[in-house]
Amino acid sequence: MALITKRHLARDALDVAHDLLGAEFRRGAVRLKITEVEAYRWPDSACHGCHGRTRRNKTIWGPPGRAYVYLCYGLHQLLNVVTLRDGVPNAVLIRACEPVAGLSVIRRRRGGKSGPVLLTGPGKVGAALDLGRRFDGHDLTQPGGLELHRGAPPAAVLRGPRIGIGYAEEQDLRAPWRLAAADTPWVSHRASLRSSALPLP
DNA sequence: ACAAGGATCCTCT
DNA sequence: GAGGATCCTTGTT
Secondary structure (H helix, E strand, C coil): CEEEEHHHHHHCHHHHHHCCCCCCEEEECCEEEEEEEEEEECCCCCCHHHHHHCCCCCHCCCCCEEEEEEECCEEEEEEEEEEECCCCEEEEEEEEEEEEEHHHHHHHHCCCCCCHHHCCHHHHHHHHHHCCHCCCEEEEECCCCCCCECCCCCCEEEECCCCCCCCCCHHHHHHCEEEECCCCCCCCCCCHHCCCCCCCC
């Protein structure tokens, strides 16, 4: 498998989100296959960049291919892949993964749990990779530390509205920019997902 | 210096 | 499905 190129990530977050399903994060012994993502775009009232650039969110405004890691609710480290181009806030949030390798390390970092509860939620992914703000701005397209590799895409994709963005405007609240692999139990909030061929809930 | 709120998780019922 | 935990980041005084 090969690292995903910066050029591949230099597109709109929704396009990149489709391609990231099946891709793989690697850090040391831990390898995680991406099963669920959300696109945050521009303009988009749910995107962290929508109120301008701050010290916390500056990475999402930067060039594609970097990790945007931020602290949510004071305790969860959430991982995004920055997309599109420098100067526009655009990113893909990693919401869930399936373990490929390093299960014992993952379980230890997640309180000894097992099954999909290990990795179905963005804060859980951050915990399993032991992320922190020191990874904010890390280049995922270069070898070393945290890496993003290509992988086989899922046979079918589910889509639905994004989770936890009640503060957003109506149109963005309903936009079907959450994507998940259809052929895996490693997905959160299944109830609001539909086959991409069917109308939304 | 202070108050408000958040791209969540876990434990119940 | 609902509610509390938890504490950093931000904008305002």
